[in-house]
Amino acid sequence: MFETIGEMFKLSFVNRAIIVGSLVSLCAALLGVSLVLKRYSNIGDGLSHVGFGITTVAVGLGATATLPIAIPVVIIVAILLLKVGNNHKIKSDSAIAIISSSALAIGVAVTSVTSGLNTDICNFMFGSILAMSISDVILSIAVSIIVLFLFVVYYRKLFAVTFDEDYSKAIGLKTGRYTNLIAILTAIVIVVGMRMMGTLLISSIIIFPALTAMKICKSYKRVVIGSGIISVFCFLVGIFFSYVYNISTGAMIVIVNLILFLLFTFLDKVIKE
């Protein structure tokens, strides 16, 4: 096993994937705690579809760098979706379903009339560790540092808004600002992580680590830290097996997350009994 790990680290694309993947997994897991607790779990799925749609449109229009186009569009959609969540006239799950299926349909239609379903598009759909270029790595590191910095700075306020939004508003917190912050950071993490995890699987690294951590951690701080550790651990194990058995990276990471979730659910039940 150590020989295989050593062999992996000799490959530059694997090193790039490990750096980006670890950072994105960490950021996704931290944001995931708030999203899961605020019952916005589906938003990650919706945003990744929007990310796919806009990326294929950008590629179809001949853009070489897709991230600078995809990030602002996905941020706008994320803010709109969270606003819909607070509007009782429209059900937020319906809005997410409409937006995600429409974005995916646009993406597929644009692909059909332009490049066709080539390797690039498949990588966007299912993820690939080969997809990370040096510019992606630099952008991902920069974005992840910003996300981590903002998360730490606003940790207390994000906790207050996540636990009880009405109370936070009543004592004078600008809750809309913090909800938007969660939306913006989530959108960025999804777009950055999409290339490696794939459109169809990226939302799982937001949801799984938080849910797994909640099975055994009994304080918010521990859930946040535990979620981050679980996420990075699952990513590293996932990428190892993905390399060894030549399985799609995104799929392998989700499978490791699922196994850990089931294991922690079992442990939680045993402890309670």
Added chain:
Amino acid sequence: MSIIKIENMSFGYTNSSETLTNINMEINEGEFVAIIGENGSGKSSLIKCILGLNKIQKGKIVVNDRIGYLPQLTEIQNNFPATIEEIVLSGTIPDNVFKIFYTKDDRKKAEDVMKKLNLYDMRKKCFDELSGGQRQRVLIARALCSTDKIIILDEPVNSLDSKVVSGIYDILNDLYKNKGITIVMVSHDVERCIKYCSRIIEMENGKIIKDINSKDYKKKEA
């Protein structure tokens, strides 16, 4: 001195219908006010207007101090993974100060409040492991961390058993009588409101139909 003043206020969840009509009231420092009335009379809507959670359509509301708020237990996520200490501390958060960590003062304030409400020894316990009465004490402690002037409570004893209800009223009575905290409480429990509160406001169909002190209210009811 007036701490909350409402003048000619109207509010509706839609533009076509009014949930609250022409509300005028003033709450002074040191009062213990109960807002009573049937379901749908507009009690909770009124306090949400005071707290700024409902946007009023007409009139004005002047609030002269920071308010601590105790929402209905049903509005709180009971399975939230946070300790008592984390929740109580969250009451100290101000919006205008760029502070990453809780200060010594914040921690001292939370510690004092938790000791006062007999929560300190169990401060590391998770919120989802607590009984209904313990959860209400945690939320009162959080409200007291936000302010020591006025707290507004929305049906604080709803669905709690009678022994726990007495305990909650004792805490509120102590805050009102011994700490001078102004309390505004929405309740269905008229008997206890007469016993503990200094003033009773009764609502019906979105209007205030009675606003008198509790002794006079008791005489009228008799």
